[in-house]
Amino acid sequence: MEKLRYERPLIRKLESDMPNKFGSRTEFLPKTHIDGIAVKDLINDYGSPLFVISEKNIRETYQSAKKAFTTRYPKIQFAWSYKTNYLSAVCNVFHQEGSWAEVVSGFEYDKALANGVSGKKIIFNGPDKTEDDLRKAITNDSLIHIDHLDELYTIIELADEMKQKPRVAIRVNMDTGVYPIWDRFGFNYENGQAWDALNKIMRSGKLELVGLHTHIGTFMLTAQAYGTAAYKLADLAIGIRNRYNHKIKYIDMGGGFASSNTLKGAYLPGTDTNPTFDDYAEAITSALINSDFEPGNLPLLILETGRALIDDAGYLLGSVISNKRLSDGRRNTIVDVGVNLLFTSFWYDHKITPAREFTHYVEDTVLYGPLCMNIDVIRENVSLPLMNKGDQFVIHSVGAYNLTQWMQFITLRPKVVMIGSDGKPYLIRESESIESITAYEKMPEHLKSFKL
């Protein structure tokens, strides 16, 4: 007689009268395949842990975002937010779809150029643009979004020196009804800083004011805040037209759209509660269309959303190292995915599912990473099937920020695979080796040897 599949014995107390901090969801339905490729084959071929990106998902998500805006507004341009995920293969999927590049450092700027983006289609944001960065951006006729007056003065000096008219916009911060206000970047709308900067630009005569930019926050759970922001930028643009007879070419609404992830402390899953592209698009485009812009002469609307476009395309595959008990009897499971790889586990209760079939029995579990470091917690409370050492699992919606904010800490960073639209896996980033780390180190001569 063939033996039955083993599952570890489980007994759990029934607590019908207690609020359950482990949440109502139980993730026992397995994620066995990603875009048709078995998770176990991916781990077998590329190792565990492993980041997997779905090209198909990126393209579909991009198209749905584009549709939400283009069905409501005549001129739309997306610019891929490099800091969200600047793996070149990922960037190029967005560029193939038509996205420009949005960068916030000289490094990202060079990466966009190296990927083949024309300088004219690079938006240069951020508070730290060096003089060299600005020279390069001016030479390439990129769109420079000014963050502070020191930068504005530097650009005016460079314009003089280089005998060029840089194309600039200012970043505007404002009260959109969502607090705290993100007022550290750019110039404030309410207190007149924005007008002060705009007057300086217009009166200098040395810069071409082409746009207005804002980025009101991150993971915004209310779409209406974007409506307020769009209204205020439109008000500035109309004011510039009236005062200087100068037309702004574009309004850049930045990013900050929420993905489907669930923020820590949220009662309901993000998939049920977070605004959709349609919600954001409706708020923004309604505000612009209802403003005093002439109907046939609306400015281009630029969107720099990153997270909402890439989060769901990313998966992190891992394996169970061990099961233990904490002193109070709670189950703890150690896995080979740590916070060094999954930075976003500090923000989200990531959805985690097993990679094979289990019974419906689940156990409330604390999920720890492999680092010898107390902060290495992937989920404080999660109901998981009875996985054993070696069992594989999938962490969902990890495409945003993890592949840029991950750290080489204690362990080395793993491979990243993209499953192409053709259904084939492509290695898009090699795993690190000890040489990748030590190659940057220098050893003083007197420290080269020792006796123990």
Next chain:
Amino acid sequence: MKIKKNVAISDSGFIFNPDTGESFSANPIGMEMLEMLRDGMDYEEIRKNILDKYKSEKDTVEKDYNDFITMLKQYNLIENDGQKDD
């Protein structure tokens, strides 16, 4: 190692401790282990029965058995007869 005599164990995986009023549920292998413990089997017999029926290994069963007993103790379902654990 014995389950307390007055602990009620139903066939459907429902366990009730009348001393505390607490209820528990168990998965099928947990139920089998509880029943074997109630029938007075020792660890060696339980391990043999489990390995005869399921695809597993001695080390895994031993680790899981000890973990299961720890939880039974934590939930006060084991007879406290002053004897040393097996």
